[in-house]
Amino acid sequence: MSDQYLPQPMVKLRQQLGDIVAVIEAKASYGAALLSATQGLGIVVEDREERVMEQEPTAGTVVTAFDGTTLHEAAVGGFDLANISEGARKLVSKLKATGQHRIDPGPERQGNWQTAMRQSPADLTTEEKLDRCHELHHRIRRLDERIVNVRIGYSERGELTVFRNRTTDLGQRVQRLRIGVAVFVSGPNGVRYDYLSKNATGGWEELIFTDDELQSVVDNAIALTHAERIEPGEYTIITSPGVTGTICHESFGHGVETDMFLKERARAAHFVDQVVGSPLVNIYDDPTVPAAYSSYFFDDEGMLAKPTHIVENGIFRRGITDLYSATALGIPRSANGRRQDFSRKAYARMSNTFFVSGTTAVADMFAQVEHGVYLEKWSSGMEDPQGWGIQVTCHFGHEIRNGKVTDRMFAPIGISGYVPDVLQSIRAVGDDLQFDGGICGKGHKEWVTNASGGPHLLLKARLG
Amino acid sequence: MLEEIVAALRARSDIFGWSVREISRSGVQVYMVPEAVEARRDVADRRYVIDVVRHTPGADGSMTAGSGNVTLLPGDSVAPALESAVIMAGLVHNQIYSLPLPHELPEVMSADPAILSDADATLDTLLSRLEAAVALLPAVRLTAAEFASEEQQVHLCSSTGIDATRTETLVTAEWVLLCREGDRETEAFVEMTRRRAADIPIEAEVARRAQYALDGLHTTSPPQWSGPVVLRDDTLATFLHGGVLQTLGSGQAKYSEASPWELGQSVFGEAVQGEPLFVFATRQLPYGNHAERFDDEGLPAQRVPLIVDNVLQTFITDQRYADYLQLAPTGNFGDIEVPAGTMSAGALLEEPYVEVATFSWFNPDEISGDFTSEIRLGYLHADGKRLPFKGGALVGNVLQALTNAHWSAETGFYGDYQGPTTVRFGQLTVAGEGEQA
Numbered sequence: 001m002s003d004q005y006l007p008q009p010m011v012k013l014r015q016q017l018g019d020i021v022a023v024i025e026a027k028a029s030y031g032a033a034l035l036s037a038t039q040g041l042g043i044v045v046e047d048r049e050e051r052v053m054e055q056e057p058t059a060g061t062v063v064t065a066f067d068g069t070t071l072h073e074a075a076v077g078g079f080d081l082a083n084i085s086e087g088a089r090k091l092v093s094k095l096k097a098t099g100q101h102r103i104d105p106g107p108e109r110q111g112n113w114q115t116a117m118r119q120s121p122a123d124l125t126t127e128e129k130l131d132r133c134h135e136l137h138h139r140i141r142r143l144d145e146r147i148v149n150v151r152i153g154y155s156e157r158g159e160l161t162v163f164r165n166r167t168t169d170l171g172q173r174v175q176r177l178r179i180g181v182a183v184f185v186s187g188p189n190g191v192r193y194d195y196l197s198k199n200a201t202g203g204w205e206e207l208i209f210t211d212d213e214l215q216s217v218v219d220n221a222i223a224l225t226h227a228e229r230i231e232p233g234e235y236t237i238i239t240s241p242g243v244t245g246t247i248c249h250e251s252f253g254h255g256v257e258t259d260m261f262l263k264e265r266a267r268a269a270h271f272v273d274q275v276v277g278s279p280l281v282n283i284y285d286d287p288t289v290p291a292a293y294s295s296y297f298f299d300d301e302g303m304l305a306k307p308t309h310i311v312e313n314g315i316f317r318r319g320i321t322d323l324y325s326a327t328a329l330g331i332p333r334s335a336n337g338r339r340q341d342f343s344r345k346a347y348a349r350m351s352n353t354f355f356v357s358g359t360t361a362v363a364d365m366f367a368q369v370e371h372g373v374y375l376e377k378w379s380s381g382m383e384d385p386q387g388w389g390i391q392v393t394c395h396f397g398h399e400i401r402n403g404k405v406t407d408r409m410f411a412p413i414g415i416s417g418y419v420p421d422v423l424q425s426i427r428a429v430g431d432d433l434q435f436d437g438g439i440c441g442k443g444h445k446e447w448v449t450n451a452s453g454g455p456h457l458l459l460k461a462r463l464g
Numbered sequence: 465m466l467e468e469i470v471a472a473l474r475a476r477s478d479i480f481g482w483s484v485r486e487i488s489r490s491g492v493q494v495y496m497v498p499e500a501v502e503a504r505r506d507v508a509d510r511r512y513v514i515d516v517v518r519h520t521p522g523a524d525g526s527m528t529a530g531s532g533n534v535t536l537l538p539g540d541s542v543a544p545a546l547e548s549a550v551i552m553a554g555l556v557h558n559q560i561y562s563l564p565l566p567h568e569l570p571e572v573m574s575a576d577p578a579i580l581s582d583a584d585a586t587l588d589t590l591l592s593r594l595e596a597a598v599a600l601l602p603a604v605r606l607t608a609a610e611f612a613s614e615e616q617q618v619h620l621c622s623s624t625g626i627d628a629t630r631t632e633t634l635v636t637a638e639w640v641l642l643c644r645e646g647d648r649e650t651e652a653f654v655e656m657t658r659r660r661a662a663d664i665p666i667e668a669e670v671a672r673r674a675q676y677a678l679d680g681l682h683t684t685s686p687p688q689w690s691g692p693v694v695l696r697d698d699t700l701a702t703f704l705h706g707g708v709l710q711t712l713g714s715g716q717a718k719y720s721e722a723s724p725w726e727l728g729q730s731v732f733g734e735a736v737q738g739e740p741l742f743v744f745a746t747r748q749l750p751y752g753n754h755a756e757r758f759d760d761e762g763l764p765a766q767r768v769p770l771i772v773d774n775v776l777q778t779f780i781t782d783q784r785y786a787d788y789l790q791l792a793p794t795g796n797f798g799d800i801e802v803p804a805g806t807m808s809a810g811a812l813l814e815e816p817y818v819e820v821a822t823f824s825w826f827n828p829d830e831i832s833g834d835f836t837s838e839i840r841l842g843y844l845h846a847d848g849k850r851l852p853f854k855g856g857a858l859v860g861n862v863l864q865a866l867t868n869a870h871w872s873a874e875t876g877f878y879g880d881y882q883g884p885t886t887v888r889f890g891q892l893t894v895a896g897e898g899e900q901a
Contacts, residue, residue: 048720049558049559049719053532053533053552054533054534057535059537070502076508076509077508077511087506099500126552130556186721189832190724190733190832191724191832192831193722193831229834232857232859232895262497263497263640264607265607265651324503328497345495380827382824382838386651387680387840389840391825391838393836412836414836416855416856443638
């Protein structure tokens with residue numbers, strides 16, 4: 001595949017990157033260059049207004065030089081050769097070889113890739129996309145008279161990347177799409193809302209809502225107007241795939257980013273090849289999952305995408321890496337060195353992190369619960385790699401009585417506990433699998449696209 | 465290039481109004497891991513953000529307004545980019561609104577002279593101070609640190625005659641203190657953002673967070689608790705910046721019927737048992753994280769009384785929603801300012817009470833105000849003892865909590881919040897373990 005999908009300034013500069021890397025490596029043991037651009041479109045349709053806007057684009061070049069201890073980088077906006085050359089020249093002028101570490105540039109690799117799509121957003125005009133959002137808005141708006149507002153949010157984001165080091169010359173165009181609906185209803189306690197989104201690394205064919213899904217969002221929003229707070233305590237719970245994915249993401253996702261190993265912030269570093277959960281637990285990070293929201297062909301440090309088996313039958317096997325931490329720790333790299341954009345440093349970051357499906361039919365799982373809670377929708381989560389605490393907040397959950405979901409709804413619900421205890425309590429793993437996409441920060445910054453998922457799970461946890 | 469863009473915009477007769485912002489930024493970043501500097505980065509960037517507004521007939525023939533935008537990099541072609549923004553604006557049909565007119569702009573302290581003068585040296589000084597402060601505390605180790613500074617200059621021109629510039633800086637700091645006793649290990653993680661390096665209280669924060677890390681070695685299970693809860697300093701700032709006041713107080717949320725708040729009425733649906741609430745939304749706070757002379761559409765910095773004696777005074781709006789709601793525009797929300805309370809901080813610490821020292825993430829529902837947030841470190845103060853605990857969740861509702869709050873007379877500055885250092889909520893719940901404490 002050629003690189004015709006890249007804009008001309010990137011293509012032109014790409015031809016010079018080999019020379020720039022050579023200039024850097026005249027003084028540094030390792031040099032690399034990254035061209036990175038994002039561009040996109042956003043559409044919002046509500047009852048009383050609509051918006052069409054460019055997603056704030058980013059475009060810039062990073063040149064990297066490693067002196068044996070420190071990665072020195074110049075990040076320059078745009079793709080102007082003179083600016084980049086000047087940035088590289090200044091970078092190497094300050095270098096002194098100080099350290100013993102050596103970075104392996106990897107085997108010879110060349111390639112160009114782009115996301116496969118049946119219906120590319122480029123095949124639709126902006127007007128057609130706006131019309132589709134209006135149509136979706138109309139479908140929902142007529143479902144119940146208690147609705148006070150319906151918000152449709154569409155976004156498309158194209159990520160264009162070129163990576164070059166002495167052995168590697170890679171280019172990719174990754175297309176991510178997302179459409180979300182939020183339904184607001186008015187009730188005795190004020191306005192309440194529910195939401196649902198579809199997202200994909202792919203085309204519009206991935207963004208289809210069924211009537212049942214839309215009705216469910218409306219029904220949940222209405223039910224939330226009389227939701228209760230849950231009595232704090234330990235419960236038998238069933239987690240939906242979205243909640244399962246969030247547990248997975250916060251525990252053995254963030255908790256196994258190996259830059260945190262290097263900073264002595266991850267308890268998992270002491271548990272390699274040890275039991276951390278029930279034998280039913282299998283967790284992967286995999287940027288190659290077809291259509292998942294955070295798939296890519298190579299990371300921002302030139303590693304070709306491939307899956308990482310993080311937890312195998314309850315035993316922690318390995319973490320996900322960026323270039324620096326893998327080099328400093330002397331461990332194999334994975335394709336997880338990612339940047340928010342060219343202006344930010346690369347860290348070890350998740351791609352699509354998920355809990356592997358099991359064999360229990362979801363209906364059979366519910367039949368095993370006499371009294372419990374079905375956690376249907378997550379709203380946020382936060383990692384605690386050092387303490388192995390877990391915080392997942394759910395937008396709402398339903399009571400389960402005698403294997404059936406009742407009309408009783410609780411909102412919001414927090415899951416808290418000690419990660420190994422939560423994973424050890426898993427009694428059944430569903431035979432389904434679903435991903436939720438979005439963005440994820442490292443702490444409260446460094447936002448990158450991300451997906452997490454899994455099947456339904458049956459387990460015990462503390463709720464509050 | 466700015467002149468070229470302005471000329472191209474002025475030449476278009478098919479747009480009602482426009483603005484363009486030339487944004488230049490430069491930054492320095494330093495990342496430290498144990499016994500090494502992991503990375504040093506220099507960042508430089510310039511871009512031009514263009515917004516246009518068109519008036520076009522809607523489906524019923526009446527005139528409507530639509531906006532479009534596009535961003536250019538130096539050297540990009542202006543005409544095709546402008547055309548795409550104009551086409552975008554023509555697709556959108558909203559109620560007509562006006563654009564901000566030129567106003568006198570206040571001088572707002574938003575740029576750190578030290579960063580403007582020598583960002584590298586300023587960050588190196590912060591790093592040295594951090595290492596020195598940690599060296600005084602043999603019980604803890606520094607295992608990671610990140611410091612970044614950014615200088616940004618914005619030049620705004622608009623079709624209504626606004627021609628203004630502003631300069632601002634931001635310093636972000638993160639570090640990790642580790643504490644070990646036998647096979648137990650705890651960390652204290654600090655992250656701070658300020659406009660000015662001098663406002664990062666490194667030595668005081670190292671001492672306070674080192675104590676948190678030490679206390680973390682001896683935590684118990686979280687208690688079941690229903691009663692007074694105290695928040696202090698940056699944890700109080702986090703509570704106020706959870707998004708509830710910002711969302712319910714926004715003109716956009718009012719216009720879309722997401723906010724039930726009404727002008728001239730109490731923001732609470734119930735009687736207030738504690739002190740009355742006063743909240744200012746301000747972009748004039750000296751070196752406040754959101755301090756700015758003017759916002760992206762040129763509205764001047766203001767210190768807006770949002771809630772006075774529990775009563776909503778206005779909604780925070782840009783020009784568009786101000787027109788829709790027939791209010792004066794305020795511009796961006798900015799930072800939060802709360803006036804001093806009536807009691808000393810010491811008087812608010814009457815036992816028994818729970819103090820939440822740090823949340824995992826305080827993330828309330830921005831419309832209902834409900835929250836359930838895991839406690840990373842808390843203390844149960846009872847019978848003259850201070851028992852640290854980890855885990856459990858603080859459960860409640862932001863607005864309900866504020867109806868029963870007492871604020872300290874002592875005040876502090878926390879970047880995006882200036883006000884009482886301490887608040888005592890009369891009644892909140894900790895979802896913990898075991899019997900009620």
